[in-house]
Amino acid sequence: MIELLGIEEKTYTLNLGPQHPSTHGVLRVLLEMDGEFIIKAEPVIGYGHRGHEHMAENRNYTQFLPNLARVDYLHALAYNQCYCMAVEKLLDLKVPERAEYIRVITCELNRLTSHLLWFGAYLMDLGAFTPFLYCFDDREHLLDLLDGLTGSRLTYCFFRFGGVPVDIDADFVAGCRAFVSRLRSRWDDYHNLVTKNVIFIHRTRDVGIITRDQCIKYGITGPNLRGSGIPYDIRKSEPYSAYPEFDFEIPIGSNGDIYDRYIVRLAEMEQSLRIIEQACNKLPDGPIMAEKVPKRIKPPVGEVYQAVETARGEFGMYIVSQGDVKPYRIKLRTPSFANMSIFPEMAQDNLVADLVANLGSIDVVIPEIDR
Amino acid sequence: MLKDNLIKALAPLNLEKVAEGDYAKTGYHLEVAALPAQLPDVAQAMLAAGCFLESFTAVDLNEAFDLVYHFASFDELCRTAVHLPLGKKKGMPTISHIYPGADWYEREVFDLFGIHFFNHPNLKRLLLPEDADFHPLLKDFGASQGND
Numbered sequence: 001m002i003e004l005l006g007i008e009e010k011t012y013t014l015n016l017g018p019q020h021p022s023t024h025g026v027l028r029v030l031l032e033m034d035g036e037f038i039i040k041a042e043p044v045i046g047y048g049h050r051g052h053e054h055m056a057e058n059r060n061y062t063q064f065l066p067n068l069a070r071v072d073y074l075h076a077l078a079y080n081q082c083y084c085m086a087v088e089k090l091l092d093l094k095v096p097e098r099a100e101y102i103r104v105i106t107c108e109l110n111r112l113t114s115h116l117l118w119f120g121a122y123l124m125d126l127g128a129f130t131p132f133l134y135c136f137d138d139r140e141h142l143l144d145l146l147d148g149l150t151g152s153r154l155t156y157c158f159f160r161f162g163g164v165p166v167d168i169d170a171d172f173v174a175g176c177r178a179f180v181s182r183l184r185s186r187w188d189d190y191h192n193l194v195t196k197n198v199i200f201i202h203r204t205r206d207v208g209i210i211t212r213d214q215c216i217k218y219g220i221t222g223p224n225l226r227g228s229g230i231p232y233d234i235r236k237s238e239p240y241s242a243y244p245e246f247d248f249e250i251p252i253g254s255n256g257d258i259y260d261r262y263i264v265r266l267a268e269m270e271q272s273l274r275i276i277e278q279a280c281n282k283l284p285d286g287p288i289m290a291e292k293v294p295k296r297i298k299p300p301v302g303e304v305y306q307a308v309e310t311a312r313g314e315f316g317m318y319i320v321s322q323g324d325v326k327p328y329r330i331k332l333r334t335p336s337f338a339n340m341s342i343f344p345e346m347a348q349d350n351l352v353a354d355l356v357a358n359l360g361s362i363d364v365v366i367p368e369i370d371r
Numbered sequence: 372m373l374k375d376n377l378i379k380a381l382a383p384l385n386l387e388k389v390a391e392g393d394y395a396k397t398g399y400h401l402e403v404a405a406l407p408a409q410l411p412d413v414a415q416a417m418l419a420a421g422c423f424l425e426s427f428t429a430v431d432l433n434e435a436f437d438l439v440y441h442f443a444s445f446d447e448l449c450r451t452a453v454h455l456p457l458g459k460k461k462g463m464p465t466i467s468h469i470y471p472g473a474d475w476y477e478r479e480v481f482d483l484f485g486i487h488f489f490n491h492p493n494l495k496r497l498l499l500p501e502d503a504d505f506h507p508l509l510k511d512f513g514a515s516q517g518n519d
Contacts, residue, residue: 046498053483054507089396216445218472219423225445232445305398305426305441305450316426318439329508333426333441341475370498 011039014352018047022125022356025366029343029359031352038355041347043340048370056330061087061161061297064327069155071332072368074114076156077107078310084159085240086306086317088290090299091161098286099163100242105176105279106146106158107241108272112183113142114311115269118363122262123194125360126203131194138183145175161297162290173280180273190266204258208346208358211256219338222313223264224362228256234309246278258361265363298325312336312363332371336364373420373449374400380416384409392452401451407438407463413453414466414473417442422451424466427476429484431510435459436486462487483508 017028026047032040052071056064068083069076081103088095095103116139120132143153149172150158158164194200210220210228225232231250235243251267253260299321307316313335320329339362346358374391378401381389386409392399405413414424425441440453457463465488467474477488478497485506488494496503505512 046496046500049498051507054512057508089398216418216421216423217470219425219470230445237445238448303397305452307398307425307443314425316441318426318428318441320430329428329430331426331428331439337475338472341472345471 010034016355018044022360024121024360024364027364027366027369029347029355031347031355033352036351036353038347038350038352041344041355043343045340045366045369048367050367050371052371053330053332056327058326060325061299061327064330065160066155066157069152069157070367071334071371072310072312072315072336072365073154074117074365075110075311076154077103077110077158078308079315080157080159081107081241082306082308082315082317084161085308086304086319087161087297087299089304089306090302090319090321091294091297093162093290093293095163095241095290096287097242097284098167099288099290101279101283102164102168102288103159104242104246105168105276106149106156108275108279109142109146109176109179110156111272111311112269113139113146115265115272116142118265118311119190119194122360122363123200125356126200128194128197128200131190134186134189134193138186141179141182145172145179148172148175160289160293162293163288165289167288173283176276176280180277183269183273187266187270195263195266201259203354203357204262204361206255206257207354208258208350208361209256210342210346214342214345218342220313220342221335221338222309222311222363223261223268224339225313226250227253227261227264229254234307234314238307240308242279243275245282246275248274258357261361261363296325298323307333310335312365312368313339334368334371336362336366336368340364340369373422373444373447377401377416377420377422377449377451380420381413384412384416386413392450394450397452398450399452400449403451403453405453405455407455407457407461410440410453410455411464411466411469414440414469417451418469420444421446422449424470424472424476425450427473427480429457429480429486429508431484431508433510436484438463438480438486457486462489464489465491467491482506485509 011034014031018026028044030042068079116135120135123131147153150156233250248271251264301323303320305318316333318331322328386405388404392402422442422444425443427440430437436457438455442451482496
């Protein structure tokens with residue numbers, strides 16, 4: 001029709017994904033372009049939809065435990081913990097202190113693996129290959145540590161209702177301590193390689209700015225929110241587990257651009273190291289499982305909302321129990337889902353070259369969006 | 372206190388229930404029950420108080436739906452749960468013009484439960500394929516049903 005009228009078509013559609021290295025999974029973005037500028041970006045999601053919420057309604061509470069690690073495969077333990085805490089709340093179970101400490105240590109180790117992977121993969125997106133090799137070297141030590149304790153390298157399912165199944169030993173604690181000092185000795189390398197790199201600074205400064213107002217309207221959480229200068233971290237704002245016993249800070253940015261989000265994630269890794277260090281020093285003795293854990297998990301009628309801070313932001317779990325051995329309804333509020341919904345607004349009127357920089361900077365995990 | 376401010380802000384809306392929640396048990400500081408038509412006003416009051424939309428979902432209670440909106444705040448620990456009863460085959464007003472983040476949540480609920488949202492700018496399936504003809508989170512949908 002346009003051709004018939006003799007009018008030149010000015011815009012065109014560009015398809016990005018679903019198989020594209022910088023979409024980190026199966027995400028498709030439909031772009032309407034005017035030259036190199038994006039007029040409209042529409043994410044198409046759901047390629048990895050496995051129906052976890054539906055599965056939850058068809059199995060008992062314990063059987064659903066391993067599912068959580070498949071929702072966010074990069075910070076599986078936080079999801080594990082959230083589910084355990086929600087069910088413990090429904091059952092009114094008290095978790096022993098030592099178990100809480102073990103949960104915190106392993107969760108923070110897992111957060112480090114997630115941030116380290118983001119660091120490497122994101123810089124690969126921007127065209128820098130070397131940092132990837134550095135951080136994967138470091139990450140490997142973490143995976144070995146967690147592998148020795150939990151038996152898996154990625155999709156951990158380590159926590160149980162009422163505590164943890166295996167106690168940590170002196171070797172594990174020594175391994176944690178060794179890793180803390182190892183990663184600390186690497187910060188200089190990281191900053192010299194990346195943070196002070198002029199190409200990196202030019203590609204990230206004043207790009208992809210998220211404002212405070214946008215954060216409220218879209219429900220942005222995690223490092224994306226803190227990069228915009230809002231000190232909201234569930235570990236502090238709604239303290240859970242043993243976190244109130246540790247001294248750590250919430251790093252925040254000021255501009256809300258990609259560079260700030262990068263700085264926040266790097267600073268957060270150091271805070272995780274501080275938590276692990278303190279937890280190893282103060283590790284209490286005692287049991288690792290609650291005393292009266294029912295053999296058959298059958299919570300009373302009720303509902304609960306439990307939130308934890310994962311590497312990407314707030315993961316919330318809404319469980320409705322009707323007194324059955326199966327949950328009546330489980331809703332997974334995943335951080336990447338909310339964080340991704342702002343993407344059309346971020347990409348609009350920007351260059352296509354910044355699209356990958358923007359997308360990577362919000363650190364999305366696609367299976368977590370699709371569930 | 373945000374909780375008291377919210378109770379004050381919600382008072383003129385004549386809602387069915389605005390009560391303090393049992394935080395230790397449910398994780399809510401404030402529990403609200405309202406009718407679907409009142410939702411945009413509730414959302415407006417929440418936004419004015421600086422709260423963000425934490426989560427939104429539906430629960431299929433067989434004879435009706437229970438819609439649950441969770442709001443929280445970045446400044447103060449205060450979670451509000453808003454429950455709305457909705458009859459089967461009834462629609463909901465959208466709040467995506469108030470909270471743009473609700474856009475995807477509403478599309479998801481439309482996708483998985485088949486609930487229609489009036490005036491939604493782009494109400495189409497979000498997670499399932501465009502040509503799916505089922506709503507998997509309805510209780511009468513079996514585990515192995517659906518087109519493969």
